[in-house]
Structure formats: C-alpha cells, structure tokens
Amino acid sequence: MKNDLRAMMASLTVPVIAAPMTGVSGPELVVAACRAGVIGSFPAHNASSHEELGQWLAQINEGRKRATDSGLTPAPVAVNLVMRAKERLAGDLEQVVKHGVPLVIASVGSPAGIIPAMHAAGVSVLADVASMRHVDKCIEAGADGLVLLTAGAGGNTGWVNPFAFVRAVRDIYDGPIVLAGGVSDGVALRAAITLGCDLAFMGTAFIATTESRAGLEYKQALIGANLDFVESRLGPEGLTACFLRDSHFSAGHSVSGVRRLASVEELVARLRHEWDSAGAR
Ligand SMILES: Cc1cc2nc3c(=O)[nH]c(=O)nc-3n(C[C@H](O)[C@H](O)[C@H](O)COP(=O)(O)O)c2cc1C
Structure with missing residues (x-):
C-alpha cells in the first residue's frame, strides 16, 4: 500500500517541503530539514551515480534515526526524479x-x-505541473498529489498566477496540492x-542556509x-527558469x-512563529 501524503503531513512543524534544488540540496540540508520538522528533498541527480545516491540515502536515514533517538519526530524525506x-x-x-523513501517528486515529464x-x-508520487493539461494528465496517471509550478518560482519556473491556478485545480481535484x-515566510504559507x-x-529561502551546498x-x-x-530566461536544460539578473x-x-544567512533550524523556527502569528490574526 502506498503512503498517505496527508497522514505524512500531520506531524510537520509547518506545512513545507524544502524543495529539491540542483547543486544546492544534499544530505546535510535534507537531514536538517527533517530534524526541524519539514519534508526534506533533493534531486537524485545531485548524487553523481546510483551508488552515491544509495550512500546519501543511508546517511539521511541514519540522520533521521539519530533525531528519533534524541526524542524528535523527524519529517519524511522525498527524492526528486x-x-x-x-x-x-x-x-x-x-x-x-531499497532505502524505504516514502515519497518521490516527479518533474520534467509525465510520471x-x-x-x-x-x-x-x-x-507515493507527487507530480510537477505547470498547466491544466499537465494536471489532467497527472490525475489520469494516478499521481498522489500535484506540485503547482507558478510564476516566479525558482529553478524551472511556471508562468501561471498562483491564485488562479490553485482555484482552478481545486475545482476539479480534491487530492493534495503543493504550491x-x-x-x-509563514504569512504567505498561511x-x-x-x-x-x-x-x-x-x-530559494533554503539556499541561504548554512546547510545548503550553494x-x-x-x-x-x-x-x-x-x-x-529576478528574470526568467532559457536555462541550461532548455526550459524557462528564474535567475538573478546577469548571473x-x-x-x-x-x-x-x-535577508540573512540562517541555519535550517532557525529558518523553520521563524516560519513557525510567522505561521502562528498569521493564524492568530
Ligand atoms: C537553484 C534551484 C535549483 C532547482 N532545481 C530543481 C530540481 O533539480 N528539480 C526540481 O524539481 N525543481 C528544482 N527547482 C525548483 C524548486 O524545487 C521549487 O519549485 C522552487 O524553488 C519554488 O520556488 P521558490 O524558489 O520561490 O521557493 C530548483 C530551484 C532552484 C532555486
């Protein structure tokens, strides 16, 4: 039986996935995210081979086990393919x-x-989508949830307005949606x-953490x-991506x-504080 994404979310500090990022997310960032109580993810291709991917996953499982042994409830890990x-x-x-990863994030192509x-x-499989045509295809394929790529997202970006996109998808789909x-910050998250x-x-927020590989x-x-x-232009993979201008x-x-360099723990604590304050308002 596959994992239930909504059950996985129940114990998170805030409803966040530290997003997979080429060249940026490695085992250190993932373990720190899981320890802080947000889903930690990374693209499999950041590891140079299947063997290295296996080593990274063993290291992440070990880090999550240490967190459990010290009384924490680490969040799940997800691998982007x-x-x-x-x-x-x-x-x-x-x-x-082999390493018991509960969640895969499928990007650039049909899952x-x-x-x-x-x-x-x-x-479970979360699928990246950037249009209603992608949404239809991924629902039909049996995806367990959708990641809505919207205008101004870092990396390979979307072009759709998030308000319009989320509401259009909610009209036809009651499964898990990730923006x-x-x-x-925690206000935008609310x-x-x-x-x-x-x-x-x-x-982007997780790039400026001490644990990121940037x-x-x-x-x-x-x-x-x-x-x-921020400007959008064709990236090295031939897809439109967002970059800092002239870089x-x-x-x-x-x-x-x-605004500042922080540890993942500090960043997640700030998000939680903002999330709580926004909720109280
Ligand atoms: C430097 C960088 C690299 C990224 N690499 C990937 C990747 O390898 N796979 C992927 O699915 N998404 C990738 N993304 C997209 C992110 O997973 C996520 O959709 C995006 O960062 C969300 O927007 P935000 O940066 O404004 O938070 C990347 C984003 C950035 C900033």
Whole structure:
C-alpha cells in the first residue's frame, strides 16, 4: 500500500517541503530539514551515480534515526526524479525503494511510467505541473498529489498566477496540492493553505542556509537581492527558469524574503512563529 501524503503531513512543524534544488540540496540540508520538522528533498541527480545516491540515502536515514533517538519526530524525506533522464531512472528508483523513501517528486515529464511500480513498492508520487493539461494528465496517471509550478518560482519556473491556478485545480481535484513559487515566510504559507493548498515548496529561502551546498557568493547575492533582480530566461536544460539578473544564480521572486544567512533550524523556527502569528490574526 502506498503512503498517505496527508497522514505524512500531520506531524510537520509547518506545512513545507524544502524543495529539491540542483547543486544546492544534499544530505546535510535534507537531514536538517527533517530534524526541524519539514519534508526534506533533493534531486537524485545531485548524487553523481546510483551508488552515491544509495550512500546519501543511508546517511539521511541514519540522520533521521539519530533525531528519533534524541526524542524528535523527524519529517519524511522525498527524492526528486527527472522523468526525461531515462538513463538514470531505473537505477535511482531501485535505490529509492531499497532505502524505504516514502515519497518521490516527479518533474520534467509525465510520471505515468513510474507510478505503477512506485505504488507497488508503497511509494507515493507527487507530480510537477505547470498547466491544466499537465494536471489532467497527472490525475489520469494516478499521481498522489500535484506540485503547482507558478510564476516566479525558482529553478524551472511556471508562468501561471498562483491564485488562479490553485482555484482552478481545486475545482476539479480534491487530492493534495503543493504550491511552488513565491512563498518566503509563514504569512504567505498561511495564505497558500487558505487558498486551498496542503503544502508549499520553499526553494530559494533554503539556499541561504548554512546547510545548503550553494557557495557563499551565491548566498550573499540572494541576501543582497529583491524580486526586481529576478528574470526568467532559457536555462541550461532548455526550459524557462528564474535567475538573478546577469548571473547564473537561480532564484525565485521569494528572494525578497531572504535577508540573512540562517541555519535550517532557525529558518523553520521563524516560519513557525510567522505561521502562528498569521493564524492568530
Ligand atoms: C537553484 C534551484 C535549483 C532547482 N532545481 C530543481 C530540481 O533539480 N528539480 C526540481 O524539481 N525543481 C528544482 N527547482 C525548483 C524548486 O524545487 C521549487 O519549485 C522552487 O524553488 C519554488 O520556488 P521558490 O524558489 O520561490 O521557493 C530548483 C530551484 C532552484 C532555486
């Protein structure tokens, strides 16, 4: 039986997935996210091979076990797989199943080819979507939840307004929805849940953490930027992506909320505080 995403969310500190980011998310960031009580994720391709992916997952499981032993309730881990990276897919999926990962995030292409095998192995699949056509296809393929890529999201971006997109999807779908793009604090997070989302992806905000694999220059560029610095252009994968102007540093509109370097624990504590204050209002 596959995992129930909504049950997985029950014990999170805030309804957030530390989003998968090429070159940025590794085991350190994932373990810190899980310890802090938000779902930790990374793209499988950040590990250079299936073998290294297996080592990373063992390291993450060990980190989560240490958290449990010290009395914490660590959040689940999710692995991002790029559907069109056919040469990696089978071997990466094998590692996901072997190491008991409960959740896969399928991006860049239809998840239809992996869903039956993932469900048979008890793994849930969240699918990235950027249009209503993608939404229809992923629901039909049996995805367990949808990640709505919206305008101004970091990395490979969407172009749809989040308010319109979430409401259009909620009209036809009552499964889990994750908002990707524009969420930089607990107030925006509350708004996303009010809008009809179950969770939000946060990418850009997690780049400027001590545990991310981004270099100091990249982190400082984010701290010095605001959303006027963000432009969308064709990225190295041939897809439209958001970057800081005149640089190869990817970031979303949410960069306006990045003001200082912090540990993941500090960032999540701030989100929780803002989330509580916004709820009280
Ligand atoms: C530097 C960077 C790299 C990213 N790499 C990936 C990736 O490998 N796979 C993926 O599915 N999404 C990737 N994304 C997109 C994020 O998972 C997420 O959708 C996005 O960061 C959400 O918008 P935000 O940055 O405004 O929070 C990347 C985003 C950034 C900023």
